[in-house]
Amino acid sequence: MSEKLFSGKKITVGITGGIAAYKAADIVSWLNQQGAEVTVAMTKSACEFITPLTMKTLSGRPVACDINSLDADFHVPHIDIASCDLFLVVPATANIIAKAACGIADELVSAALLATSAPIIFAPAMHCDMYANPATQANIKTLSARGCRFIEPGEGRLACGAIGRGRLAKVEDIKQYITDFFAEGRLLSGRRVLVTAGPTYEYIDPVRFIGNRSSGKMGYAVAAAAVEAGAEVLLVSGPCSLPVPAGVKCVRVTSAAEMEAAVREAYAEYDIVVMAAAVADYRPEQQAEQKIKKGGGMEIKLVANNDILKGLGADKGDHILVGFAAETQNLAAYATKKLVEKNLDLIIANNVAQAGAGFDGDTNIITAISPDKTEEWEMMSKRAAGRQIIKAISELPRF
Numbered sequence: 067m068s069e070k071l072f073s074g075k076k077i078t079v080g081i082t083g084g085i086a087a088y089k090a091a092d093i094v095s096w097l098n099q100q101g102a103e104v105t106v107a108m109t110k111s112a113c114e115f116i117t118p119l120t121m122k123t124l125s126g127r128p129v130a131c132d133i134n135s136l137d138a139d140f141h142v143p144h145i146d147i148a149s150c151d152l153f154l155v156v157p158a159t160a161n162i163i164a165k166a167a168c169g170i171a172d173e174l175v176s177a178a179l180l181a182t183s184a185p186i187i188f189a190p191a192m193h194c195d196m197y198a199n200p201a202t203q204a205n206i207k208t209l210s211a212r213g214c215r216f217i218e219p220g221e222g223r224l225a226c227g228a229i230g231r232g233r234l235a236k237v238e239d240i241k242q243y244i245t246d247f248f249a250e251g252r253l254l255s256g257r258r259v260l261v262t263a264g265p266t267y268e269y270i271d272p273v274r275f276i277g278n279r280s281s282g283k284m285g286y287a288v289a290a291a292a293v294e295a296g297a298e299v300l301l302v303s304g305p306c307s308l309p310v311p312a313g314v315k316c317v318r319v320t321s322a323a324e325m326e327a328a329v330r331e332a333y334a335e336y337d338i339v340v341m342a343a344a345v346a347d348y349r350p351e352q353q354a355e356q357k358i359k360k361g362g363g364m365e366i367k368l369v370a371n372n373d374i375l376k377g378l379g380a381d382k383g384d385h386i387l388v389g390f391a392a393e394t395q396n397l398a399a400y401a402t403k404k405l406v407e408k409n410l411d412l413i414i415a416n417n418v419a420q421a422g423a424g425f426d427g428d429t430n431i432i433t434a435i436s437p438d439k440t441e442e443w444e445m446m447s448k449r450a451a452g453r454q455i456i457k458a459i460s461e462l463p464r465f
């Protein structure tokens with residue numbers, strides 16, 4: 067007997083109201099055949115397009131259709147179906163995407179999406195104008211920034227006869243996406259990953275510091291992706307207010323010196339280090355104990371901080387070291403210099419002056435450089451970039 071792809075996996079399939087709902091039948095049947103425990107949840111509108119009986123037959127399990135159901139199959143339907151290894155929404159209408167982006171929970175599928183902590187994959191299908199509408203695009207961007215994934219709809223003839231982008235991705239492509247998703251979940255299994263994120267603050271006096279514009283989003287996204295890929299993850303975070311991704315251990319630091327101490331303390335226990343933090347290169351030589359009062363000029367003498375990553379590179383052993391390079395010009399040349407000088411396996415370079423790659427945005431445009439190849443990645447959400455970085459690490463010759 068051939069091995070099943072998804073044995074032991076619980077997958078919830080939310081079906082919403084669009085003509086492509088009938089295509090979900092094939093996907094549900096395939097997931098079931100591949101050993102997944104599939105629970106189908108349908109909106110009222112989806113039930114107009116395809117029957118719950120079809121889905122019950124193909125999944126081999128009860129189907130949830132009503133948040134207020136007295137049916138004995140579900141105790142609290144939206145909470146029961148929220149508990150899974152993957153929540154797939156296929157087809158996903160503009161409406162369910164908008165509700166998920168806003169946290170609206172007015173029926174079974176939207177309520178379950180709000181309750182779930184599982185990874186969510188949307189396979190959108192709608193009229194091309196609805197897909198192209200800035201509201202839908204903004205909702206997709208919001209959800210992507212929260213870690214949701216989207217299987218891009220295809221272009222072609224739509225149900226109404228119009229031609230454009232909006233038809234459900236090919237069923238075979240959706241199946242491949244799900245297969246890749248679960249494979250990604252094993253990429254770093256058994257590995258221990260240390261990630262640094264955010265800025266460092268170098269205090270001048272108790273109320274003033276020298277910092278930088280790093281938001282921490284990129285490093286937090288790498289930490290989240292590493293956990294999703296099965297690694298044990300320590301995040302050493304500079305000051306930022308982002309929520310720590312589920313399953314990630316976090317140590318908070320303020321200055322570059324504190325970050326260096328925390329990283330050095332953990333170094334021996336971790337085999338992969340991703341230095342996404344924007345570490346301050348200089349600190350004031352003196353830190354005043356009291357607030358410095360105004361009057362006259364103020365001169366601050368700065369002294370250099372240690373380069374944490376360079377120090378790790380000099381003491382590399384079996385570690386895999388990944389650095390970032392924030393540049394405003396000569397991206398590839400400066401980044402390659404850092405790759406060599408810091409003895410790295412991979413450097414993630416981005417031009418922070420470029421639109422879509424800035425410090426506080428939700429997207430990034432990356433050039434990934436390793437000793438044997440250079441790749442330019444298209445603009446993507448920082449969450450997607452985090453996953454792509456993990457994939458690139460898993461493909462390194464020293465991995």
Ligand code: CTP
Binds near residue numbers: 372
């Ligand atoms: N880095 C570090 N310690 C520092 C400065 C930087 O570990 N004191 C790390 C960063 O986390 C990043 C990489 O080195 O992974 C490159 O950082 P970047 O600020 O781009 O470059 P610098 O090495 O500081 O060089 P420059 O500021 O001259 O561009």
